[in-house]
Amino acid sequence: MRWHPLEIVFWLCTLLPFVVTPNYLSLASQIAITALFALSLDLILGYAGIVSLGHAAFFGVGAYTAGLLAKHYWSEPLTGLVLAALAAGLVGYATSHIIVRFRHLALIMLTMGFGLLLHEAANSASGLTGGADGLQGFKVPAVLGFRFDMFGRAAYAYSLLILFACFLVARRIVNSPFGLALRGIRENALRMPAIGAPSRAHLRKAYTIAAVMAGIAGAVLTHTTSTVSLETLSFGRSADVLVILILGGAGRLYGGIIGAIIYMVARDQFSGLNPQYWYFWIGLLLVTVVMFLPNGILGGFARFFPRKT
């Protein structure tokens, strides 16, 4: 699949924060992490059609794995990243066997149930995870020779690099025959096996890949902030990432990234606002998007600029 000029311009623009807004680099790395998390949800929700209200489970598993490694064993981030991805992938693979059997309300409830279970487990096992206080007291000094400092240059470079690498993988997956089969399953899960695409096996693969990516996002958050809070596993995080993805446009590679940029920048600008009222606008936005912009912001744009075929 060839790169569209706009895509190249977009990725060049992601380098702008280094020179234009050097004071906002830590926000920029938060955005990159959230975008990666939304991208991972997009793979299962946008492409494979699995509605998940508990995707934060994998984000949290990755975050806690990276945090525990850094606290008790070693603080080298790249191996931590690999192990966090592995842990999240294992949890994802194990649960995928259950997830793919269900649809509709039972599916939503089960994904939410697994998320809540992990959240409660991490809360109860406070000896290991620090409970409600979170995991603290470790420091990831540097990645690839660049030191993490208070200006967040290394943090943003690291997050952006990981986001870009995962984006390349996602782009490759989505444009492959496997990605096409996933879209077919989303449209009609019963008919796909008839033309040679085993629905459940494909869905399990997609779910596991998405879990791995979410775990990586969690690990990057741990490495760049040097803390892990219980919030990484919370229902709120699962709901937020869903909102972000829908806002940007599910089923489009850039949907999650655009959504993350808009959501995080808006939240930063309105941070003086009481979070209660922040959620009023999010709610209004959701209702508006569902009623008037069924394919998110990118879908809305696509309607104004129909693709030439």
Next chain:
Amino acid sequence: MLSSLAGVLFDGFAYGMLLFLLSVGLSVTLGMMNFVNLAHCSFAMVGGYATVSLMGKLGWPFLATLPMAFLAAGLVSILLERTLYRKLYRATDLDQCLLTIGIVFISIAAYAWFYTTEQQSIQVPEYLQGSVQAMGMTFAAYRIFLIMTGLVVLGLLVFLVERTRFGAQVRAAVDNQRMARGLGIDVDRAFMFTFALGGGLAGLGGALSIQMVGLDPTFALSYLVYVLIVVAVGGLGSIGGSFAAASVLGISDMAGKYYFPWLGAFLIYLVMVALLMWRPAGLFGKR
């Protein structure tokens, strides 16, 4: 041990009746239209805050505010059903989820704006405050009142659904919506009334829960999980199923809090996941 067990059963059953009132409407409307209404607890909140306002500002007696809580929540449900929900009956689960989560967020923020985020409290009348001694045990009067209300509502609902023409229409629509339409039943109208009734009952539940579990703007989200568990476990469109599931959930939640406090809500979620994996359509579900 034995008397504490009876106490846990009693408290849990009272709590279960509250969950039953909160969730029965969602169960029936989900069964009829397959509409995933995550904003159901927002309707409960409408009822709860109606009671708070009527008692606090206008000085109404507690019992008189309960029908008003029912009416307020029912009216709000009709309004939302007419304006927003109606357009999404054929939409995907995801769109329905998102719309209703949006409504939950809006309702939380709106109530935080008008009533602050503090826990609301009301003064229930004296005859509901004390407790009754019987068989060497103490029963809180308010919980007896809750259980009685739950049983009366159950009886009325069963009568309505099993014995009336409207109930027959609702049952037909839950069993097979297209067939019901084919037989000339106005499913949309039946659904609107069912939806209003369900929302109203949730409002009644919200009003009754102020004294038992408290009311603040996050109620719409924190009790949503419990309501969904009741619906998913009891099975869609089943009143008896909701009643059984709510009782089991209420009792096991109380027992968990009493005997295994260190487990927190873990036990409830585990039971829910296990039950769903065993019977995805719920204990009494047909589909």
